[in-house]
Every structure is written in structure tokens, then in C-alpha cells.
Amino acid sequence: MTKKSTSKKSTRSFKIEFIEESDNRIMVLLRNIPVTMANSIRRVIISHVPTLAIERVFIFRNDSLMNDDMLAHRLGLIPLTTPLGKYALPEEAPDEEGSKPEYAELTLTIEAKDKPITVLSSDIKSKDPDVKPVSGDIEIVRLAPGQGIEAEMWAYMGRGKDHAKWSPVSVSVVRGLPVIRIKKTGCNKKCKKCVEACPKGVLAVKKGQLIVKDLYKCTTCGLCMEACPDIIKVSIDETSSILYLESIGQLRPIEILSLAFDEVIKKLDDFYSSLNEVSLENV
Amino acid sequence: MIPVRCFTCGAVIGDKYRKFREYVEGGMDPKEALDKIGLERYCCRRMILSHVEIIDKFLIYRRLGTGGRD
Numbered sequence: 001m002t003k004k005s006t007s008k009k010s011t012r013s014f015k016i017e018f019i020e021e022s023d024n025r026i027m028v029l030l031r032n033i034p035v036t037m038a039n040s041i042r043r044v045i046i047s048h049v050p051t052l053a054i055e056r057v058f059i060f061r062n063d064s065l066m067n068d069d070m071l072a073h074r075l076g077l078i079p080l081t082t083p084l085g086k087y088a089l090p091e092e093a094p095d096e097e098g099s100k101p102e103y104a105e106l107t108l109t110i111e112a113k114d115k116p117i118t119v120l121s122s123d124i125k126s127k128d129p130d131v132k133p134v135s136g137d138i139e140i141v142r143l144a145p146g147q148g149i150e151a152e153m154w155a156y157m158g159r160g161k162d163h164a165k166w167s168p169v170s171v172s173v174v175r176g177l178p179v180i181r182i183k184k185t186g187c188n189k190k191c192k193k194c195v196e197a198c199p200k201g202v203l204a205v206k207k208g209q210l211i212v213k214d215l216y217k218c219t220t221c222g223l224c225m226e227a228c229p230d231i232i233k234v235s236i237d238e239t240s241s242i243l244y245l246e247s248i249g250q251l252r253p254i255e256i257l258s259l260a261f262d263e264v265i266k267k268l269d270d271f272y273s274s275l276n277e278v279s280l281e282n283v
Numbered sequence: 284m285i286p287v288r289c290f291t292c293g294a295v296i297g298d299k300y301r302k303f304r305e306y307v308e309g310g311m312d313p314k315e316a317l318d319k320i321g322l323e324r325y326c327c328r329r330m331i332l333s334h335v336e337i338i339d340k341f342l343i344y345r346r347l348g349t350g351g352r353d
Binding site for chain 1: 284285287288289292293294295297298299300301324338339341342343344345
């Protein structure tokens with residue numbers, strides 16, 4: 001942020017702290033960032049981070065009970081691992097020479113022989129080893145003996161704003177950082193009413209001291225404050241936000257986060273250049 | 284067939300129903316089975332819990348004009 005501000009708080013530098021990180025989820029603390037900005041990142045994560053998903057399905061044979069359109073819909077919803085930068089984004093021109101491929105090709109050819117079978121996402125064959133279903137156990141349809149499916153699928157890059165199948169996350173939430181202030185004097189540390197009142201188990205008494213055990217579990221519901229209004233005060237730190245997201249599996253959570261920042265910057269650049277055009281016209 | 288994704292949050296559940304059924308048929312409490320599968324939110328849990336698998340009952344019929352044995 002290079003913009004000058006009169007308030008002292010926003011001149012402090014922006015910082016990211018990782019609270020929790022695993023294969024499919026991430027919780028980060030965004031320090032010294034306005035809530036509106038954190039929220040725009042949250043929204044961009046849901047609707048603007050590009051991923052691969054099956055968009056076109058050519059069905060040559062479908063004897064199953066499921067109609068072609070229903071089958072295509074289910075195939076589209078299967079999340080695919082997305083190699084970053086390998087396939088052209090929807091806004092990139094695909095005609096130029098040396099450009100990225102527009103789509104990934106996948107095929108599904110299966111027939112039930114003697115007994116009924118369940119078609120799983122692991123039956124989908126991909127021409128590109130980098131593109132494959134995130135989970136191989138997703139049930140697509142069931143086939144009776146003699147029934148079969150033959151289909152070719154094209155997976156395109158896309159964004160969640162066009163269809164939810166391109167959204168890389170199931171959860172993307174921003175909330176304020178809770179601040180729990182405990183007065184040191186006046187608490188007898190024995191009644192434990194505040195500890196029992198908290199549905200999330202945030203507070204605890206340890207070694208005769210009332211402490212905050214897990215601050216990030218606090219939802220700022222204020223039940224502990226109601227139980228003991230003289231000692232405990234719960235509020236929200238307006239300058240920091242907690243961002244929590246859960247990946248579906250196409251991208252790693254950390255990739256989603258960095259792509260979201262790129263997308264926000266891209267949007268702002270677009271806005272800035274279009275603003276310049278307008279102001280030049282007016283002169 | 285079990286839907287591929289949770290209607291509300293979009294998490295994949297299509298790969299979890301079979302496991303859930305195995306657990307429950309083996310005598311496990313549905314609550315424990317859902318916890319074991321790793322579904323936390325009640326939107327995803329209801330998808331599995333309230334699903335009725337009927338495709339096997341229809342499997343003895345076939346669609347008009349399609350292949351497959353009688």
C-alpha cells in the first residue's frame with residue numbers, strides 16, 4: 001500500500017501469519033489490512049481463481065439409466081488436478097502460434113460384462129498425466145450387464161463465477177480477530193462459569209489462572225461475557241482478519257491464496273487503465 | 284446415485300457414500316461413521332445421511348432404444 005493515509009493504523013505494514021495448514025485447508029491471519037480488502041480476497045477465491053473442469057462431453061454410447069445431460073453434469077462436477085499455467089485461461093487467445101492448449105482430453109470407455117458395476121472416476125483415462133480426477137472413488141453411474149458408456153471429454157480452464165464446478169474451494173471465510181480481555185483482579189478462578197459457558201472451549205483454568213486456551217476457536221459469541229461481565233470483555237480487532245479456506249483438491253490451498261492475490265491485482269490494474277482512458281477522453 | 288458434490292458447500296461427497304454404507308452395515312453408529320469419513324459440516328453430513336440409493340432397483344429395467352441385455 002503506497003497510498004497515504006491520515007490514520008496511523010493503516011500505515012503499519014501488511015503481514016500474513018499462518019495459523020493452521022494442511023493438505024486441503026489453510027487458516028491465515030491477515031494483519032493490518034482493512035476488512036473490505038480481506039473480504040475482496042475471500043470473494044475472489046470463490047469466484048475468480050481459475051481451475052480445470054470438464055466442460056464439453058461427447059457421448060458416443062450411453063446405455064445407462066442416466067440421461068446424457070445428467071451424465072455430463074456429473075462428469076463436469078468431478079474435480080480435476082490443475083497444472084498451473086499449462087492450459088489457456090478463458091480470456092487468453094487460443095489461435096496464436098505457440099500458445100497454450102485450450103483444453104485437456106479425457107475419455108471414458110466402460111462396459112459391464114457379467115454383473116452390475118459402478119463406474120468410478122478412476123475409470124476416466126486422461127491423455128495428460130497432470131490432469132486426473134482428484135479422487136478415484138467418485139461414483140458416476142451404475143451399469144447393468146451389457147450396458148456401456150463411451151464418451152470423450154474436454155476439460156477447460158474456467159472460473160467459479162461462470163459455474164461452481166470451477167470454484168477451487170468449498171469454504172472461504174473471513175472473520176475479525178477476536179480479542180479476549182481478562183481482568184487480573186476480581187476473578188476467584190473457582191466458579192468456572194465462563195469456562196462452562198463457552199461452547200467452543202476457548203477458555204480454561206490452568207495453574208490457578210484463567211487463560212485463553214485457543215483464541216482462534218472463539219466466535220465472539222459473547223456467552224462468557226454474559227456469564228461474567230465484570231471480568232471478561234470480548235471484542236474484535238478491526239485491523240486484522242482471519243481467512244480460512246478449504247480446498248476441493250484441484251489446487252493446493254497456498255496456491256489458491258497466491259492466485260487470489262494475483263487476480264485482485266489484475267482486476268485493479270484493469271480498473272486503473274480503464275480509468276485512465278476515460279479521463280483522457282474527457283480532456 | 285449419490286450426488287457428486289454437496290449441494291450447499293460444494294465439497295466432494297460422491298466418493299464417501301460407499302464407505303459410509305460399509306461402516307453402517309458393519310454396525311457402526313452413523314454419527315461415528317460420518318466423523319470417520321471426515322465430514323464436519325452438517326450440509327455435507329445430511330447429503331450422505333439422507334440419501335436413498337434406488338438405482339439398483341431400476342437396474343433391472345432398461346431405457347427404451349438403448350443397448351443392454353433383457
